[in-house]
Amino acid sequence: MTQKREIAVFLSFVFFGSAILYSIFNINVVEGVNYIYTQNYIVPNLITAVLFDWRGFDTLGECMILVTSVLVTGMVFGRGLFETEFLKEVYSESNEESDTETGFTSIIKVLAMPFSILLMSLGVSIILGGHITPGGGFQGGSLIAAAYILSIVAFGSKTPVKFKHHFLESLESFGAILFMTLGVLGIIVSGYYLFNFGDLFGYPVFLSPSGLENTGIIPYLNIAVGLKVLAGLSTITFLLTGEKVVKDYIVRE
Amino acid sequence: MNLLPLIVVFPMFVAIIFNYLNGKDKLIRPMTLLMAILLLALPFIGSYGIYNFGAHGLENGLISGISYLYTPVKQLIITVIMLIGSLVLITGLGEKKSNGLFVALMLMGLASVSAVVMADDLFNIYVFYEIAAIAQTGLVIASGTEKAYRAAFRYLILGNFAGSILLLGVSMLLAATGTLNISDMHNFLLNNPSTPTIYGGLLMLIIGLCYGSGLPPFHTVKADIYARAKPFIAAMLQTYSKFVLVALLLVIFKLFGGLSYFTSTQGVLIALSVLGMVFGVVMALLQNDYKKLLAYHAISQGGYVAAGIALGTPLGIVAGIFHAINHVIYKSALFLGAHLVERRNAGNLNKLGGLLPVIPATAFMVLCAKLAISGVPPFNGFQSKLLLAEAAMNVNMPELAIIMILVSIGTFVSMMKAFYLIYLKPCSQEQIEEYKKAKPSKYAVFSLAVLTFLCVLLGIFPSLATDIIYPFANEIGRVWTL
Secondary structure (H helix, E strand, O other): OHHHHHHHHHHHHHHHHHHHHHHHHOOOOOOOOHHHHHHOOOOOOHHHHHHHHHOHHHHHHHHHHHHHHHHHHHHHOOOOOOOOHHHHHHHHHOOOOOOOOOOOOHHHHHHHHHHHHHHHHHHHHHHHOOOOOOOOHHHHHHHHHHHHHHHHHHHHHHOOOOOOHHHHHHHHHHHHHHHHHHHHHHHHHHOOOOOOOOEEOOEEOOOOOOOOOOOOOHHHHHHHHHHHHHHHHHHHHHHHHOHHHHHHHHHHO | OOOOOHHHHHHHHHHHHHHHHOOOHHHHHHHHHHHHHHHHHHHHOOOOEEEEHHHOOEEOOEEOOOEEEEOHHHHHHHHHHHHHHHHHHHHHOOOOOOOHHHHHHHHHHHHHHHHHHHEOEHHHHHHHHHHHHHHHHHHHHOOOOHHHHHHHHHHHHHHHHHHHHHHHHHHHHHHHHOOOEHHHHHHHHHHOOOOHHHHHHHHHHHHHHHHHHOOOOOHHHHHHHHHHOOHHHHHHHHHHHHHHHHHHHHHHHHHHOOOOOHHHHHHHHHHHHHHHHHHHHHHHHHOOEHHHHHHHHHHHHHHHHHHHHHHOOHHHHHHHHHHHHHHHHHHHHHHHHHHHHHOOOOOEHHHOOOOOOOOHHHHHHHHHHHHHHHOOOOOHHHHHHHHHHHHHHHOOOHHHHHHHHHHHHHHHHHHHHHHHHHHHOOOOHHHHHHHHHOOOOHHHHHHHHHHHHHHHHHHHOOHHHHHHHHHHHHHHOOOOOO
16 A cells, blocks of 8 residues: 555656656746846846835735744744643643753854854845845845854853844834835825835935935835844744743743 | 725734734734724725736836736625634634734735735735745644644645745746736737746646645645634635635636637646545545534535636636635634534534534524535525536536536535534433533624625525626636537
């Protein structure tokens, strides 16, 4: 029985894989809408223009994927469950505090701290310059989160770069809400959601140095996405590392 | 001022606020009630027609940005989604704990499914499809039992696979046609010879569709999450997947309808839907667990919906969409009935019995829903199943109509079995005394009454819904016979 099953699985993998490979092998790219994207000059950085101007609503959706994943991750560890008996059983078994502090040499600790600070500064600069350089909110935000993860891995939950869990959560909500509010502002200005307006009542919304195009609200959208991503990824990591958080959730209810 | 995007954005905005409020019990209850009322107004704030995000409309003959297409049919579908959503939110008020996170995930799901329904852009559909998948996982986990965790984990792992396959399909179609807008892509496909890349894209769209809607080969995973979630949450989950099914099938029709190679695709879709119907009902007949029985019926009825739309004739499309609407109404009623029974702490049918004198009103309403799902005349299920059989006969496929009727009989048998075991089977006096202690939640009874009323209303006046769908179906459908 199991052998037959394995053969069936194998055959379906072969058929499906060959179908994918065959169609990828025959790709013949049609330029289509790309032509429009490359001809219109909105921001010096083309990718940012496509991400935040033409397809800004997709970026909002991607942010929301992250928001929902953070909600669900919190839920896995006991936040907002209808019943918590199951989790109480699971966590009552392991009472001893297990910390990742043991096992890492002091060399790692000495190197990790400056490195993660450097990474954070780099992330901030990538977010702030997202509209003129390659990169943007998502990349910068994940860099900052990576720095935070690095410090957690090296120092355990007693890391010097410590954010309060609730602070991270409000940061994330703030990022997502800022993005949506900027979109609604577009409706008020022009009637279209996520409209990229350059000036509000005659004042430019973002002061850029001379020689650059008026980038409109794109820098603000970058900052919103950056906040959201850095807080979201950090929250997930924090939840995965700290057993304390889980106990907090369950005890509080 | 066209406020169409607020249908998607407003629930998400409020979802984030609810996430933040979780734990502040006094605030959540009134806000949930307010939200449940506001949701009903949402479908009517947009105006019909094409809506371009960021004012990026036609340039060089192609739509460059993201666009939404809002039509009366989509308005009807979104109204039904929001109605079920608000009834489920009201039912959730009857729980002991007020739960901000549950409300947040519900709203996320509502927003994303209505975005999938409205969007006229393939990548946008993918993005919101992912949100819906993750939100559904969260809603299953909210039950907090070990089985729910397992089911959600399985769903998430397969979801990663199917979501990436769908994304690959979208990217292949983008590479082959150079645009993501569905109308533009259809024009391109009509005027250019097809390549293997397009076939690959179509295959992957169908896999994404099967996962999102619970057609085979993903039917067991989907049935598992319906059965393991709390029943009133399962009512919402099945609503999501029915409308994702309708939306994605219509997208495939819009993209490839009228092409020479599409007839074989239609054959595949009909085969999948027949498999879904038959597997669903056979598995349901075998179950001892009431929730699992309902879950497999949801799969089986999904097969009906897919069969109707996959026929591709105007009548078939009308029947499919109308059946989806009817199905979410009566199946939500059944799940709410299961929720009322579950408070008497049993999922196993053999341990229940004799509930009729305890909750006569609920029993009557559940009976109505059960008759509706089996297609008995004064209820809505009859009207849409009649239309489906007629559509199958019109394309000269009597076999399909016969399978539908046989599956209907199977549905009737298993539903009546469940009704007997829960409400009629004689049981001891002590057990009845014990049942009487647990008061049914008023909120759930209210929601159940609204849904039953809708069942009867749509059963007597089916033209309330079908009149809206006919013009759309005539536009997209194609008359053919075997």
